[in-house]
Amino acid sequence: MPLQFVYWHNIRQPRHSVLRNYPLLGYLRYFFESIRPELRQYFFESDLDGKPFSRRQRSIVYQRAKNVRQTVPFGMQTNSQEVGFEWIAHTMFPVHVKEEDLRVTVGSSRCSQPYSASIYNISAMSYGSLSKTAVTALSAGAKLGGFAHNTGEGGVSPFHIEGGGDLIWQIGTGYFGCRDSSGNFSEELFEEQVGHPQIKMVELKLSQGAKPGHGGILPAAKNTPEIAAIRKVVPFTTVASPPAHSAFHDQFTMLLFIDKLRVLSKGKPIGIKLCIGNKQEFERLCQEMMHNQIFPDFITIDGAEGGTGAAPLEFTDSLGMPLYDALAFAQSMLQKYNLRDEIKIIAAGKIITGVDIIKAISLGADICYSARGMMFALGCIQALQCDSGRCPVGIATQDENLYKGLDVTDKRVRVANFHGNTIKSTIEVMEACGFSGLDAITPDKIFRRVEAGRTRSFKELYFETTEPGGILANGHQLIYN
Numbered sequence: 001m002p003l004q005f006v007y008w009h010n011i012r013q014p015r016h017s018v019l020r021n022y023p024l025l026g027y028l029r030y031f032f033e034s035i036r037p038e039l040r041q042y043f044f045e046s047d048l049d050g051k052p053f054s055r056r057q058r059s060i061v062y063q064r065a066k067n068v069r070q071t072v073p074f075g076m077q078t079n080s081q082e083v084g085f086e087w088i089a090h091t092m093f094p095v096h097v098k099e100e101d102l103r104v105t106v107g108s109s110r111c112s113q114p115y116s117a118s119i120y121n122i123s124a125m126s127y128g129s130l131s132k133t134a135v136t137a138l139s140a141g142a143k144l145g146g147f148a149h150n151t152g153e154g155g156v157s158p159f160h161i162e163g164g165g166d167l168i169w170q171i172g173t174g175y176f177g178c179r180d181s182s183g184n185f186s187e188e189l190f191e192e193q194v195g196h197p198q199i200k201m202v203e204l205k206l207s208q209g210a211k212p213g214h215g216g217i218l219p220a221a222k223n224t225p226e227i228a229a230i231r232k233v234v235p236f237t238t239v240a241s242p243p244a245h246s247a248f249h250d251q252f253t254m255l256l257f258i259d260k261l262r263v264l265s266k267g268k269p270i271g272i273k274l275c276i277g278n279k280q281e282f283e284r285l286c287q288e289m290m291h292n293q294i295f296p297d298f299i300t301i302d303g304a305e306g307g308t309g310a311a312p313l314e315f316t317d318s319l320g321m322p323l324y325d326a327l328a329f330a331q332s333m334l335q336k337y338n339l340r341d342e343i344k345i346i347a348a349g350k351i352i353t354g355v356d357i358i359k360a361i362s363l364g365a366d367i368c369y370s371a372r373g374m375m376f377a378l379g380c381i382q383a384l385q386c387d388s389g390r391c392p393v394g395i396a397t398q399d400e401n402l403y404k405g406l407d408v409t410d411k412r413v414r415v416a417n418f419h420g421n422t423i424k425s426t427i428e429v430m431e432a433c434g435f436s437g438l439d440a441i442t443p444d445k446i447f448r449r450v451e452a453g454r455t456r457s458f459k460e461l462y463f464e465t466t467e468p469g470g471i472l473a474n475g476h477q478l479i480y481n
Helices: 002-012 017-021 026-034 036-044 055-066 132-145 158-163 187-194 225-231 251-264 279-292 313-318 323-336 354-362 372-378 408-433 458-462
Strands: 086-088 103-106 115-118 120-122 148-150 166-171 199-205 216-218 239-241 270-274 298-302 344-348 367-370 446-451 454-457
Touching: 002 017, 017 026, 026 036, 055 372, 055 408, 086 354, 115 120, 115 148, 115 199, 120 132, 120 408, 132 148, 132 158, 132 166, 132 372, 132 408, 148 199, 166 187, 187 199, 187 251, 199 251, 199 298, 251 270, 251 279, 270 344, 279 323, 298 323, 323 344, 323 354, 323 458, 354 367, 354 408, 354 446, 367 372, 372 408, 446 458, 454 458
Parallel strands: 120 148, 120 367, 148 166, 166 199, 199 270, 270 298, 298 344, 344 367
Antiparallel strands: 086 446, 103 115, 216 239, 446 454
């Protein structure tokens, strides 16, 4: 009788054609569709498949986080003759590199509290997007490993502080943690928060790679009293993060705002984060910095391939400059306007191995961020449920039944292990290639196959010009006024 009821209900309902034609068997279609990602990942996906990270990439993070065997047997699995294949030229005479040499001091001549940063740090992920146990484990891992943890634009939570790690406080268009009742920037609240000794740098977010130029919404249902207290908003209300900042409106006023933040923070490094889009706007920023001698202490370049918990398809797939192109362009512009000695570049976007770090540094980065790599170290299985609130490993969820399964004591060690082993692998590759220090990593030693039988170095692809003041080899137009 129950089956008969389902049968008669389905042949009369108007919404699902499959169920009208196959009132009982049609449910198999929805069942198999619901487990399709798991079937692909566990049964059909090869080690080199999988997006945005392949199983091979995920596995190396798991192995380094657990401090277990990190070698691969029997040789290369990738096709070295395939267009896009990249490699680094090694030397006949390897060198020795010290781990202490892989730290970078961030702070321009206008900064009185410079920060010595690891070359590999935790990228921006807010509490609210991530669970309290995930945030605490990341911060605690950063403390164990001696590297920094970016708070994300959701503000500095008690769980960031509880972990004890060095923090990079990110401030977005919502000014969470330093906003008044109207949603505008509050100097008093900023000065009160930024004085915390764990906050080492401040990052002003203009845009991110996964959804550049797009604001966000904190739904009323997720705006709990706890989150509202952290973000300085009214609980159980819908709060919008607009696409643009209200504290400034162009390059010059943004530089004035950066200088204000530096004064209010008593000289801590102040930087900006952006995904480069309009190249003329970035060059105009460089011109304003040179003319006014006001500049951020660092610029974080987020590639279009960067991740996020949730973003519109059009923004994720079609907006923003990819990381390598953006790094090379920013490096060229800062050098052109003699700003490179004052400003450090931080790279973000799918950086999880020592080779990824070296490639980014060769194109201009001083420091690298990783978000999803650190999530893998926490136990992320790439279930692609980040926007559902049902993350099966308790990372991207506020469901206590899920996040209580993430043990902070264990996961903090895995985060520290992943960082330490990645730094170790970076050193090993540097030594094999003859890079005696970070300054020795140059783009002419890294190659990409561009077509059958033809390779080009990163220097040729991203930096060399056809004529002075002309077109860069990658198509970028240099602008002279």
